Amino acid sequence: MHIQLSIIAGLLCTTLAWAQPKQEEIKQLFAKYEQIIDGKKDVKVYDVFTKKFVAESGGEKSVMEGWEKEKKVSYDFSIKPSRMNKDMAYVQRIPAGTKQKPHSSFIVVKEQGQWRIEGTIGDEQ
Amino acid sequence: MKKVLLLLMMATAFPVSAKDCVQCVTAPSWLTIFNPFSLPNVPEPEPLIEIRTPTLPRDAGASYCRRNEEVVDTIVFHHTQTSSTSTVQNINTMHLDRGSAADPWLMIGYHYTINSPYTGGTVPTPVVNQGRPFNLAGSHAGTNAYRAADAETNRLMAEDGAIRCGTATGPLEEADDKFRNGLVKANYNTVAIAVIGNYAKRTSENPSGWRPSNPRYPSAGTIEMAGKLACELQRKHPRLKTIKWHSFYNSTDCPGLLKDRIPQIKAVAARFGCTFN
Numbered sequence A: 001m002h003i004q005l006s007i008i009a010g011l012l013c014t015t016l017a018w019a020q021p022k023q024e025e026i027k028q029l030f031a032k033y034e035q036i037i038d039g040k041k042d043v044k045v046y047d048v049f050t051k052k053f054v055a056e057s058g059g060e061k062s063v064m065e066g067w068e069k070e071k072k073v074s075y076d077f078s079i080k081p082s083r084m085n086k087d088m089a090y091v092q093r094i095p096a097g098t099k100q101k102p103h104s105s106f107i108v109v110k111e112q113g114q115w116r117i118e119g120t121i122g123d124e125q
Numbered sequence B: 001m002k003k004v005l006l007l008l009m010m011a012t013a014f015p016v017s018a019k020d021c022v023q024c025v026t027a028p029s030w031l032t033i034f035n036p037f038s039l040p041n042v043p044e045p046e047p048l049i050e051i052r053t054p055t056l057p058r059d060a061g062a063s064y065c066r067r068n069e070e071v072v073d074t075i076v077f078h079h080t081q082t083s084s085t086s087t088v089q090n091i092n093t094m095h096l097d098r099g100s101a102a103d104p105w106l107m108i109g110y111h112y113t114i115n116s117p118y119t120g121g122t123v124p125t126p127v128v129n130q131g132r133p134f135n136l137a138g139s140h141a142g143t144n145a146y147r148a149a150d151a152e153t154n155r156l157m158a159e160d161g162a163i164r165c166g167t168a169t170g171p172l173e174e175a176d177d178k179f180r181n182g183l184v185k186a187n188y189n190t191v192a193i194a195v196i197g198n199y200a201k202r203t204s205e206n207p208s209g210w211r212p213s214n215p216r217y218p219s220a221g222t223i224e225m226a227g228k229l230a231c232e233l234q235r236k237h238p239r240l241k242t243i244k245w246h247s248f249y250n251s252t253d254c255p256g257l258l259k260d261r262i263p264q265i266k267a268v269a270a271r272f273g274c275t276f277n
Helices: A002-018 A024-039 A052-058 A060-064 B002-013 B027-033 B086-097 B151-158 B220-236 B256-271
Strands: A074-083 A088-095 A102-111 A114-122 B063-067 B074-079 B112-116 B127-130 B163-167 B184-185 B190-195 B242-245
Touching: A024 A052, A024 A074, A024 A088, A024 A114, A052 A060, A088 A114, A088 B086, A114 B086, B074 B220, B074 B256, B086 B112, B112 B220, B151 B184, B190 B220, B220 B256, B242 B256
Parallel strands: B074 B190, B074 B242, B112 B190
Antiparallel strands: A074 A088, A088 A102, A102 A114, B063 B163, B112 B127
16 A cells, blocks of 8 residues: 555656746746847747736737836746646746845746746745 | 522523534523513624635645734725736636745735726726635735834734744744744734735836826726725724735835725725714
């Protein structure tokens, strides 16, 4: 009985580990995001954002345009997989070398096998 | 005669309704009518707004704080910084989800949410939902946010039993973080109202915010609902006399342009006889 439970628990953990976004995947996603902010036309909006996000933002053009210049900062990423949805995770961008806690998280979801930004949520406690 | 007098005195001193005690002999109606000490039956005012109370799942392993409702003197406005089509159930799920096995979150951190379409839109349907119950401290202003409070709030907070914290499985104990340097912990003496949506400017941290060419203010309907809700809460909790917003407590963009509409929210509440600082 114990062995069976251990196997089930092991399988569950492995499944969860597979579902979690890897640091590298998130880094790549947010590198593309930065390119959109910088107005680079060679990045596709749907490679960065989910269809839902684009639709609710008023379409591709609306997502691409109107970004204000910000000081460039390098970030570390804190990734927290959703406990309820294996295709969802919360990502916090923390300015590298600081312990500055952001007041919101990015919601990333898996769409067509790739991680995309779905939106944000304020998560101040 | 003595018996009647004794009965009369007892009924005045210990009024008992049939609902409270099924075995008790209730005082006859003529006693109530002629009781010189009874107060006239004042009808409760019609509620200004319907507040829905959906059943929201909680994490039984999470810690929470039960509070004396009297300590609550301030309403804090937030926006959720989510899509405007999110629901109270979505926010609750996400707040539960943001916790971990080591540090679980009880449930949604806000006490009330207002669903309301952006200006010019028709979706979602405007509605007020109860989130975290009023008698539980919220998780919204910031764990380390402390602010000055009036003498009465300080007195009530200092009382034993004002804020009792623990988990569902263990005993609740008096909170030891009610005060810091003479200031009161904001999550304890405030009630959180979150307008669902995103009213902050678009930045790299907030991609669904409004663009500079098109600022997004809460609609007139949202302001009306927020004002009515504030007034309804003050009617039930007369010590609620102040309205603040998230960025008053913390360095945050929340609640975006909703902050600029606080005077209008107070004006709506004033129309229904409520006054806020």
